[in-house]
Amino acid sequence: MTGGPPIDAYLRQVAATMPGPARARRDILAELRSGLLDTIDAHRSAGLPAGAAAVAAITEFGDPRQIAGAFERAARRARSLPSCATGEHVTVGGRHQARSRKLRHTHMTADSALGCQHGVVGCGTSACERRRPPADWSR
Amino acid sequence: MRAETLKGHLDGLLLACLEAGPRHGYAIMEALRAGSGGQFDLPTGTVYPALRRLERAGLIRGTWSQAGGRQRRVYELTPAGRRVLAAERGTWREFSAAVTALLEPAPRPVTP
Numbered sequence: 001m002t003g004g005p006p007i008d009a010y011l012r013q014v015a016a017t018m019p020g021p022a023r024a025r026r027d028i029l030a031e032l033r034s035g036l037l038d039t040i041d042a043h044r045s046a047g048l049p050a051g052a053a054a055v056a057a058i059t060e061f062g063d064p065r066q067i068a069g070a071f072e073r074a075a076r077r078a079r080s081l082p083s084c085a086t087g088e089h090v091t092v093g094g095r096h097q098a099r100s101r102k103l104r105h106t107h108m109t110a111d112s113a114l115g116c117q118h119g120v121v122g123c124g125t126s127a128c129e130r131r132r133p134p135a136d137w138s139r
Numbered sequence: 140m141r142a143e144t145l146k147g148h149l150d151g152l153l154l155a156c157l158e159a160g161p162r163h164g165y166a167i168m169e170a171l172r173a174g175s176g177g178q179f180d181l182p183t184g185t186v187y188p189a190l191r192r193l194e195r196a197g198l199i200r201g202t203w204s205q206a207g208g209r210q211r212r213v214y215e216l217t218p219a220g221r222r223v224l225a226a227e228r229g230t231w232r233e234f235s236a237a238v239t240a241l242l243e244p245a246p247r248p249v250t251p
Contacts, residue, residue: 039183
């Protein structure tokens with residue numbers, strides 16, 4: 001089940017305004033298709049016929065350009081902000097840089113799975129101490 | 140309620156929607172709608188960029204599973220996501236208590 005022509009057309013519109021590498025785009029479109037099909041299922045369970053359910057799902061998903069734009073912003077944010085969850089930026093007593101002034105702090109832990117989310121939901125872990133940023137955080 | 144009002148809270152709310160167990164994107168959106176009494180009614184499509192961001196941040200994990208004759212993407216909290224959710228909850232309690240204390244009029248003494 002792929003959702004039929006209306007879903008294909010909708011996803012083409014999302015793809016048309018979505019920048020980024022082809023592979024990432026393919027993953028995103030597969031994820032969106034899965035979501036659209038879930039939405040169609042929900043509408044069909046509520047009694048709508050297939051065609052109307054597809055139209056309702058597309059309407060509910062929203063403007064394709066808006067979605068493409070949101071994916072782009074999400075990717076940009078992921079690029080510009082380091083994430084502790086990768087382990088890349090965490091060392092014992094090591095420093096962790098974030099561009100958001102509000103979230104500047106030093107990590108004092110080696111736990112690479114802390115999930116410190118600069119610019120996402122804030123670093124709220126108790127292992128993460130907020131302190132005065134050192135001079136090299138002036139950028 | 141407009142999407143901008145939710146800005147800054149959506150990530151925490153999405154994590155909360157996954158606290159009880161794995162869900163697919165549409166079910167997350169439904170949980171957001173139902174849980175807010177219909178106040179948070181965002182275009183369903185906008186949840187996916189947010190989920191992707193949370194996934195890249197290591198707070199949730201998305202996996203493909205085979206269900207109903209097709210591939211389905213299901214999301215679940217990671218241990219890191221659980222920790223961040225708990226921290227978000229604490230921060231929100233403090234913040235909302237402070238805002239309520241300031242915005243709500245102080246009770247007036249009852250005069251006969």
